[in-house]
Amino acid sequence: DAVLFETLLRVGDSALILGHRVSEWCGHAPTLEEDIAQANVALDLIGQATLWLGLAAEVEGAGRDADALAFRRDAGGFRNLLLAEQPNRDFAVTVMRQFLFDAWHAELLAGLAASTDPRVAEIAAKARKEVAYHLDRSETLVIGLGDGTPESHARMQAALTRLWPFTGEPFRGDATDAAAAEAGIAPDPAALEPGWRARVEAVLAEATLTLPDTARFRSGGRSGVHGEALGLLLAEMQFLQRAYPDATW
Amino acid sequence: DAVLFETLLRVGDSALILGHRVSEWCGHAPTLEEDIAQANVALDLIGQATLWLGLAAEVEGAGRDADALAFRRDAGGFRNLLLAEQPNRDFAVTVMRQFLFDAWHAELLAGLAASTDPRVAEIAAKARKEVAYHLDRSETLVIGLGDGTPESHARMQAALTRLWPFTGEPFRGDATDAAAAEAGIAPDPAALEPGWRARVEAVLAEATLTLPDTARFRSGGRSGVHGEALGLLLAEMQFLQRAYPDATW
């Protein structure tokens, strides 16, 4: 089922790539608590990706598994949101990226938990609990740092401005999304926007941050047209599987 | 001839890896003149690496070529000096690394130009002219930035302190080096130190920089024991050859 396969890649790849970005913080976070929390978020996301990609491989039925999908596709085969692949830069960008993503992810998983496909619903139900916790945490950080010192406020505002152009893509569906929604596999992307928007506006207001009025135009993840950073991320992530194709690990 | 092969890898890998590091500056240098100059140094070094590794592959006679050596060995197979693989950090580290390397490289190539192996002597004679120019340039920059503003001086001194531990390795030969020297293939590494030292002391003095009194203890390149940074460099450098092993480019 091509629509289901593609839908699973989209969900799974976003989790995988964001999980990878978050994992880059390991040992370098601003506090020990954040070292733990970031590792935890990365772990959850990569765990979810393993389930989504595992199901995708099963649906595809071409003899691939989750690892083959994660480690043997080139950038053009990835379906993650561009937001997920944005480089960490400073902790402000990391936190803001997480919040903007979590707020969408929570809405998406709520929809997927009601999927007509019971395998999808089951994974979504598990992931949903984890993501509720991620969102709780990223909200707290956005508010704490937005309404913190002048420096932390400025950095959070800059991070928001930087990432805002990427926040339109999650809600802009294509034919595959329409077919998935039609089949009841996944929610219609556009339908997730009001909930996301309300959450984001409320949190940013409490964080004393100003919503940018710039265009939310960046997109391409659905069709595998990513930014230049993804190729470099994959070169690192996939090195061992590429260099030792015959090995098991 | 195992000694010749190993000797060629050592020279070629240092040129390749430093060339790679320098090429990372492309489009990001402090001035347009430096964009050009850095690209030029990278180009020379990678060109030299192509010749050294090409000859190494020929000597090995195992059906590999320069590209196979560059793109299909893992970090443990590389024989470059640790100095060559040190990350760019700021422009001060880049310039200081280049100078410390060039001063050794010029001495080495002078020795190799007198090799009993005419193929070695020929490549060295060509490379020597390029490296004389590199050294001239890196000296000028070390002096200009060392004896520039207080900030540029401080950065250059910090760069020198950071890199100093790596400056013992080039002169510490092993059994292979001894055999190569014995056979007249390459100069004895230790014999290059007085010339290097005199040059470095003179230039650093003119640059108003202080010679660190710390140990020059870092080594491992000769036996393939590198720093953690080399693996990441190779993951990037080798991506296409690893991901598409059957392709020609």
Place this chain on the structure above:
Amino acid sequence: MTPEECAFQDRIDRGERIEPKDWMPEGYRKTLIRQIGQHAHSEVVGQLPEGNWITRAPTLERKQILLAKVQDEAGHGLYLYSAAETLGVSRDELTEMLLAGKMKYSSIFNYPTLTWADIGAVGWLVDGAAIMNQVPLQRTSYGPYARAMVRICKEESFHQRQGYSIMMTMARGTADQKAMAQDALNRFWYPSLMMFGPSDKDSVHSAQSMAWKIKINTNDELRQKFVDQTVPQARFLGLEIPDPDLVWNEEKGGYDFSQPDWSEFYEVLKGNGPCNAERMEARIEAWEDGAWVREGLMAHAEKRAAAHAAE
């Protein structure tokens, strides 16, 4: 027109070259500064999309060719800033205008290079389009600009052949490589057509620039020429131009083809292209991180000069 302006126009009409010390209308000077400056900025920013693949070039030879190409581009930037400086504006001033968003660079560099085939496509199509624009400028009326163009065109045609060679290898390579080649053509075709600018009937400055011989051909003429040259090359590669309406028009002796999406063009120009933010950020960081280097070298040069003077 004032008598001076008439005399100036006469010189141009006679095909004379204007040199830096000659009198020239303020509009001519300003238009040239904008045009040469933009061109210089394009060379500098143009290092970035190709630089993105230097560290991943698939063979040592391709790596060297690409490094040499990017080095040439920086060199072109230098020639062009020098030409602009003869008009009384410094390189630093031009750079600061670029970084403040007050001057543009070619929008094509706001598209990402996503695979190695993109490096081929940039050489083949982007340099191809650039040459099409630049060859006539070797006959432009302003001497320093025309002379810079002569040097640049020579190197660019070399770059274009190298790009085409990459495309050829990819198009005749494995299935993956061929797919990358086709995908690169798909993504770079319309942005390349945009490089000639909107149709001249929509362009305000064109008539005056043509009278001054700062612009030699119309945008549409050049675009047509580019399409007519490129289509057979694509066919030779076995690749398909992503335009279902592309068809040979016997009567005009050229292809009919679809226009690019001009609304996309204006969006990218406004800053809403896929890499505008990344490109500007990279250049701003290079400039800011490099400040201590420029200041350090300047301070040293001054110390030297003072020491010499004291001798």
Place this chain on the structure above:
Amino acid sequence: MTPEECAFQDRIDRGERIEPKDWMPEGYRKTLIRQIGQHAHSEVVGQLPEGNWITRAPTLERKQILLAKVQDEAGHGLYLYSAAETLGVSRDELTEMLLAGKMKYSSIFNYPTLTWADIGAVGWLVDGAAIMNQVPLQRTSYGPYARAMVRICKEESFHQRQGYSIMMTMARGTADQKAMAQDALNRFWYPSLMMFGPSDKDSVHSAQSMAWKIKINTNDELRQKFVDQTVPQARFLGLEIPDPDLVWNEEKGGYDFSQPDWSEFYEVLKGNGPCNAERMEARIEAWEDGAWVREGLMAHAEKRAAAHAAE
């Protein structure tokens, strides 16, 4: 000894636990702060060599296991800093001493992780040696420290098994993998033996620490135990311990083995290990780059508290 000191030593000798509010000699407090602080720092710095491979872990499952492990280590750091805080020193004070080079962390983390097999070796050998050191410390005299050790030991033995599982997969894998496994053992064997510290006869503090039950076994006892446990594991993997003089000594019921190069140990301790500079730099950068975050969150918490108070 003063009467207080005598009473304190009696409690320890009876096997009683000392708790934070109890009286204790200044030397006991200081020694514990140094020991627990070093241990905490080791957990924090210990994230780095393994963190180096998280982004390159070869499967999704291995990646998750490694992430979970590194997360545990940060957690251990937290427990231990908390234990140290009961002795009247804050985490920030301890951190600043680390970053100023006034406190140490385990020298083993100054060795690089160069291949994926090193991740196996770190789990198998380094965590193995750590457990050997830590298990007896569950019975140490200071209550908060002993309780932290109970939690830590449980997780560490889990980590060790995971490391051994990586080694097993590598040792039974392709020729390349087997070579990586052997190479990892070669590089980590002697540094692991160093983890128990120099022979006790060369150690100044040992006798007092053992009397205080801050230290339970001698370094040499633990090292022997480690070797005796590890040699059969290596044989089971089909790997060779890089010690030609390793031989079973029937009489003592343990292996005779070569001592590590203790001059290397002291060099690494002095800062001249392969990664000392990189490790300290990474921690200093994390601390400095994170200052605005800590300050921002603090400022927000204060605003909150003030708002609450005003209500």
